[in-house]
Amino acid sequence: MFEGLSERLSGILGGLTRRGKLSDQDVQNALREVRRALLEADVALEVVRSFTDRVRERAVGAEVVKSVTPGQMVVKIVNDALVEMLGAEAETINLNATPPVPILMVGLQGSGKTTTTAKIARRLKERDKKRVLMASLDTRRPAAMEQLAVLGGQVEVDTLPIVTGQSAPQIARRAMEAGRLGGYDVVMLDTAGRVTVDEALMDEAAEVARTVDAHEVLLVADALTGQDAVNTARAFDERMGLTGIVLTRMDGDSRGGAALSMRAVTGKPIKLIGTGEKVDALEEFHPSRVANRILGM
Amino acid sequence: FTKRKLDAQTLEELEDVLVQADLGVAAAMRITENIGEGRFDKEIAPEEVKRILAEEVEKALAPVAKPLTIDTAHKPFVILMVGVNGAGKTTTIGKLASKFAADGKSVMLAAGDTFRAAAIEQLKIWGERTGAPVLAREQGADAAGLAYDALNQARTDGHDVLLMDTAGRLQNKTALMAELEKIIRVMRKIDESAPHAVLLVLDATVGQNALSQVEIFGKAAGVTGLVMTKLDGTARGGILVALADRFGLPVHYIGVGEGVDDLEPFAARDFAQAIAGIAEERI
Numbered sequence A: 001m002f003e004g005l006s007e008r009l010s011g012i013l014g015g016l017t018r019r020g021k022l023s024d025q026d027v028q029n030a031l032r033e034v035r036r037a038l039l040e041a042d043v044a045l046e047v048v049r050s051f052t053d054r055v056r057e058r059a060v061g062a063e064v065v066k067s068v069t070p071g072q073m074v075v076k077i078v079n080d081a082l083v084e085m086l087g088a089e090a091e092t093i094n095l096n097a098t099p100p101v102p103i104l105m106v107g108l109q110g111s112g113k114t115t116t117t118a119k120i121a122r123r124l125k126e127r128d129k130k131r132v133l134m135a136s137l138d139t140r141r142p143a144a145m146e147q148l149a150v151l152g153g154q155v156e157v158d159t160l161p162i163v164t165g166q167s168a169p170q171i172a173r174r175a176m177e178a179g180r181l182g183g184y185d186v187v188m189l190d191t192a193g194r195v196t197v198d199e200a201l202m203d204e205a206a207e208v209a210r211t212v213d214a215h216e217v218l219l220v221a222d223a224l225t226g227q228d229a230v231n232t233a234r235a236f237d238e239r240m241g242l243t244g245i246v247l248t249r250m251d252g253d254s255r256g257g258a259a260l261s262m263r264a265v266t267g268k269p270i271k272l273i274g275t276g277e278k279v280d281a282l283e284e285f286h287p288s289r290v291a292n293r294i295l296g297m
Numbered sequence B: 001f002t003k004r005k006l007d008a009q010t011l012e013e014l015e016d017v018l019v020q021a022d023l024g025v026a027a028a029m030r031i032t033e034n035i036g037e038g039r040f041d042k043e044i045a046p047e048e049v050k051r052i053l054a055e056e057v058e059k060a061l062a063p064v065a066k067p068l069t070i071d072t073a074h075k076p077f078v079i080l081m082v083g084v085n086g087a088g089k090t091t092t093i094g095k096l097a098s099k100f101a102a103d104g105k106s107v108m109l110a111a112g113d114t115f116r117a118a119a120i121e122q123l124k125i126w127g128e129r130t131g132a133p134v135l136a137r138e139q140g141a142d143a144a145g146l147a148y149d150a151l152n153q154a155r156t157d158g159h160d161v162l163l164m165d166t167a168g169r170l171q172n173k174t175a176l177m178a179e180l181e182k183i184i185r186v187m188r189k190i191d192e193s194a195p196h197a198v199l200l201v202l203d204a205t206v207g208q209n210a211l212s213q214v215e216i217f218g219k220a221a222g223v224t225g226l227v228m229t230k231l232d233g234t235a236r237g238g239i240l241v242a243l244a245d246r247f248g249l250p251v252h253y254i255g256v257g258e259g260v261d262d263l264e265p266f267a268a269r270d271f272a273q274a275i276a277g278i279a280e281e282r283i
Ligand SMILES: Nc1nc2c(ncn2[C@@H]2O[C@H](COP(=O)(O)OP(=O)(O)OP(=O)(O)O)[C@@H](O)[C@H]2O)c(=O)[nH]1
Pocket: A107, A108, A109, A110, A111, A112, A113, A114, A115, A116, A138, A141, A144, A191, A192, A193, A194, A220, A247, A248, A249, A250, A251, A273, A274, A275, A276, A277, A281, B085, B086, B116, B168, B170
């Protein structure tokens, strides 16, 4: 279904064995294939457009060096631009604040928030030797709080005792209080999934972010997401000021264009990726690997 | 309201609208070609463009808009829910149970997700909400063994429908797909025609990966129909058009919220209208 961009481009630019500069027309032809490859990888159309503009600028008139074919040359320019846009520097969770440091997890329904909350808590505990408290603010999904409690047991991280009848902001305040009294370094707040058109629920999450003065607001998003990635990332960022993104289900066989889309429209770094259902399946984000994946190479 | 020519640029803009609704490049191109056919370079009003776009999308989807019918010759009629993680399987089971119960059917649920934390508790709450008994074992138990017991129990108790939940799994995980095959094999020891429906649940936000989901779940589990959830969000789920082109599997229901009643029959026209709705803003 999808051949690597490299092969496609060598087909198109293969005739160009001559040395010299890439012409406007060469680049035009190549970019049509790049566009298609990116769309098949689920990169959002508006991001594809700004990306191909950027590549065009660099490629037209570029000197094709002797050792590479024009196709390889374009692939290299595309690849470099992708890595750059994905965020060349790796960034991770920032804990530079007065403890307990509040980390808020937000996202659409089923994106992986609760599981990722436990994964991050485990990571902070084991690698950074932090004392972490987790709290579920999900008063809606059936058994959401039990889910976090079970995961807490698995990763040996404390969870805030469940009190029924409290609202999400109330639970958040109680969690911060417990975090202070209990001498925790980090308080992780898992929230209910919400669609971005649900004004009341978007308000609620924004209120929680303000109430606890969240130091990290992480959007947990699914790597299988298609064109909607831009709407989702933009809406959450506008309403509650994201500090980063965690992309889940990177263990699947999607091309993961959502990574580029979300990064491009928010400018917020992808801090971690989820690579499985198990609590240790959390990894650092490597822009070059994801660039290769998007390009099918 | 000014008329404009249906020229190459307008058609390209229409193709972009379809791509942004997740139809994918191939299906978007096919539909756009149909739109241009016989109308190219003619003057056309924006409402007209929207109408034609909706018509073409509807044409692609109408053949797959088919209700799920419960064949009463099978007692219980076994429905197996499958799909990637977090797509909405368990919630859709709750919604279906409520629908079937309202139709006077006696329904049983089986907590076949023995892996995920609190998946069993989640299904039990849906059982309480809908009055359906839930067969469950402890977390970590063998899912195939549970399926076997559930089918036996549903037979003994004379239920009309058995809704079988499964753990979410990504289709590229061969071991997990083999587990799904085992669940089916084991149920066939009791009733060789089971499961009578295998529903693949797709999240509306999904992009091109849905093609691979349908293909691989189809091969492993013999998917008989699709349900698309989360259409109450901003995603339009246009991948259904590409799926209809390629696989022609029936689409039975759409999920439009988290409540028990937030399940609707799939209607090709409404779905197409929603996709064409984006066109009006842009063109
Ligand atoms: N394969 C895979 N599955 C994941 C990953 N992260 C989470 N999951 C699974 O995705 C499903 C949903 O995860 P949850 O953590 O419940 O998602 P959520 O965002 O909290 O869901 P809601 O609270 O209902 O909005 C579960 O089956 C998880 O096991 C991942 O990186 N890879």
